[in-house]
Amino acid sequence: MSAGLLPESEAELAEMVRAAGAAGKGLAIRGGGTRGIGRAIEGTPLSLGGLAGITLYEPGALTLVARAGTPVEEIEAVLAAEGQRLPFEPWDGRAMAGANGVPTVGGLAATNASGPRRIEVGAARDSMIGVRFVDGTGAVVRNGGRVMKNVTGLDLVKLLAGSHGTLGILTEVAFKVLPASMETASLVFDGHDLETAGHAMRAALATPYGVSGAAHGGGRTWLRIEGFPASVAHRTKALGSALARFGSGRVEPGPGDWAAIRDVTAFAGRQGALWRISVRPSDGPGVAARLAPAEVMLDWAGGLVWALAPETMDVRAALGVPGHATLMRASEAAKTAWGVFHPEPGPVAALSAGLRARFDPQGILNPGLMAAPAKVAA
Numbered sequence: 001m002s003a004g005l006l007p008e009s010e011a012e013l014a015e016m017v018r019a020a021g022a023a024g025k026g027l028a029i030r031g032g033g034t035r036g037i038g039r040a041i042e043g044t045p046l047s048l049g050g051l052a053g054i055t056l057y058e059p060g061a062l063t064l065v066a067r068a069g070t071p072v073e074e075i076e077a078v079l080a081a082e083g084q085r086l087p088f089e090p091w092d093g094r095a096m097a098g099a100n101g102v103p104t105v106g107g108l109a110a111t112n113a114s115g116p117r118r119i120e121v122g123a124a125r126d127s128m129i130g131v132r133f134v135d136g137t138g139a140v141v142r143n144g145g146r147v148m149k150n151v152t153g154l155d156l157v158k159l160l161a162g163s164h165g166t167l168g169i170l171t172e173v174a175f176k177v178l179p180a181s182m183e184t185a186s187l188v189f190d191g192h193d194l195e196t197a198g199h200a201m202r203a204a205l206a207t208p209y210g211v212s213g214a215a216h217g218g219g220r221t222w223l224r225i226e227g228f229p230a231s232v233a234h235r236t237k238a239l240g241s242a243l244a245r246f247g248s249g250r251v252e253p254g255p256g257d258w259a260a261i262r263d264v265t266a267f268a269g270r271q272g273a274l275w276r277i278s279v280r281p282s283d284g285p286g287v288a289a290r291l292a293p294a295e296v297m298l299d300w301a302g303g304l305v306w307a308l309a310p311e312t313m314d315v316r317a318a319l320g321v322p323g324h325a326t327l328m329r330a331s332e333a334a335k336t337a338w339g340v341f342h343p344e345p346g347p348v349a350a351l352s353a354g355l356r357a358r359f360d361p362q363g364i365l366n367p368g369l370m371a372a373p374a375k376v377a378a
Helices: 012-025 074-079 105-111 157-161 193-207 228-242 259-263 281-290 332-340 346-359
Strands: 027-030 044-047 054-058 065-069 128-134 140-144 167-178 183-190 211-217 220-227 249-251 273-278 295-299 304-309 322-329
Touching: 012 027, 012 044, 012 128, 012 140, 012 167, 027 128, 044 211, 065 128, 074 105, 105 167, 128 157, 128 183, 128 259, 140 157, 157 211, 183 193, 183 228, 193 220, 193 295, 211 259, 220 228, 220 259, 228 249, 281 295, 322 332
Parallel strands: 027 044
Antiparallel strands: 054 065, 065 167, 128 140, 128 167, 183 220, 183 249, 211 220, 211 295, 273 304, 273 322, 295 304
């Protein structure tokens, strides 16, 4: 790769994109370097570190706007000072990827990074109310707004979330935020197998007690309750009674293991291919069982399966049910063989190609990042 680019303004970024397009050169877009997946990108590195800072924060309106290069930690600190938080609990990819960078707003939005609380409040894209970005022609595009009631026009906000920088380079993101919980507790069960854990997690979500996290790994099942102290104590006890048929759970006060669950630290620094699999929650335990000898962890009540598998294992062929398997960490050989992103059905692939052609007609934004795998399971 050639020397990198570091724009210090949106206008400068737009000019850089136009110049790259004129020269027919790809751009390898980089945020904090902590959420990067996919194969190595051939192109000039372009860092958004020069586009940083919170541009608007109105606690009373539950609204925060920040430039793409703003560290997530900075935003979380500002919100915490006002008793607020990003609702979707963004995961930190440093342990998973063995990276030393700093997670940024742009990377969070571009990957739709969503943690265990997704089962209660939705994904990152559901908290994004506006974006500014530069498309592949160098045009600056604004969509959405800075207030939650602004819903006019085509919803490019959700289109950009999870696009991994292939449709546009995010420069600013507006979020709706929510009050932080005063108290957290977890009801923990030991010794559940995958099937029992799946039933317990889904049963917990069917109760009226406001479960904000449901995960399982290593024979342990975690169910999280958040809110006011008295409410948490009451609901945790009631949840234990409602799930008595699954055994005697123990209450663990405080944040417990949820940061480790969110960031998949159990698989940090381990040999093998790390897969992130999205399926129906009822299918999660069965998928996990079929992936043996892979090590697995369930989140989102079974809707998210993390699997540490041998690099020679065709994980997608082993699913047996509808779903999406993304290869989050592996050698370049394994990424080439299996492909990082799940192959799309023909109509969806055509739609995706059409969107990329519209927003990046010369194919200069993270070229080849979402390319089809060399091997696709029948």
